[in-house]
Amino acid sequence: MTITPRQFEVQPSSGVPIYLQIVEQVNALVVGGHLQSGEMLPSVRQMAAELSVNHMTISKAYSRLEASGVVERVRGKGMMLKESPITGTLKNRQSQLQPLMEQAVIRARQLGLNDTQILAVLKTVLQEMQ
């Protein structure tokens, strides 16, 4: 399965810069398993034409994805999804996750959910993203 520009949707009139919207959507596609390593992102040209946005915006999004190690530039071919890099000790990786979890738990407490109820939500999310 190849990814097409149509799978992206940008909202120019949102407060989030368009390049960030694209970065977030690529990340979401990767996390959701819709994009696998070795697959190519659409060319800058295709994306710009299909989404009716400036080429520089797409280039900027792709450069950000490259800098954060999500994709790599393959000469003459374009942007290829990289193998998701698993680096660092288990403890280190867990501590990276902790602040994100803390935020979720704070919100959950605000919503008046107890521990069991919070874990139930987490379980659902884990199943959906298997």
Place this chain on the structure above:
Amino acid sequence: MMTTPIIEIQNLTKRFDQKDVLNGVDLTIEQGQVVGLLGTNGSGKTTLIKCLLGLLKTTSGTCSIFGEDAWDLSAQAKSRLGYVSQEFAVLPWLTVQAATEYIGAFYEHWDHQLVSRLLAEWDLDIKQRVGVLSVGQRQKLAVILAMGHRPELLILDEPVASLDPLARRRFLQSLIDFTEDEKHTILFSTHITSDLERIASHVGMLREGEMGYWGEMDSLKNQVKRLRIHAKEFLPATMNIPGTIRCHVDGEHALVTVSEMDSETVNNISTRLEAKVSVEDLNLEEIFLELSGISSEYETAGASR
């Protein structure tokens, strides 16, 4: 390597009958930038463009294009730029076809293929006379005629005001194609912020003859944010938040628009005021209204009612 900016305006002032329409405007546009010039009616957009093209003489300050003084542009420099004015006039008895040939004859390198393609894409009947075209159709023709010689710099004064949504989308698509190689530069004035959001890399906002904001579109959206503050106790009327554009306090709630958002600011506020602070994104239209002071005027008017 230092390259000459495509457009350089320094301390431009233009006065009509004792009234300063432009008051010390600076603007530097580099190759490949797509610049949207925003401003309310009468903020000086058209005057700026006309001074820049040497169609109006500046009262003081300088304008240059391709490094040449705007008032004294060489024919060679003129052949490298395209311009669409608000008042477009082509001999009304000519057909669309004849008008393109007439204008094309002035240029050494006229791209007949591009012009024919655009005429077809934009649904213009080449046999129709220019005089009977609708305002929107005439605007389309003006843009095509300005692009026919593939200029390095395209300057458009309110190009889409009379175009319907479909035509505007086609127009934007053409501009996107135009800038694909990142060597072509565009300056266009508009008050339709949604068009600008799609294609502009940079935004300039004119406010009462001065450049109220100039910078990258993305930085603008990243920096200008609205903070929604909820405290346990009544908030002070002035909260001394850096970069405040507008501040509206209502008991223990406050809405503050800031021009330089960073996470530290938010942390500081929340500790200092013992308040919960949420950050809201603003789109270009909202930012424009905030920066041009229209939002606060509206609010004051609303409050005094």
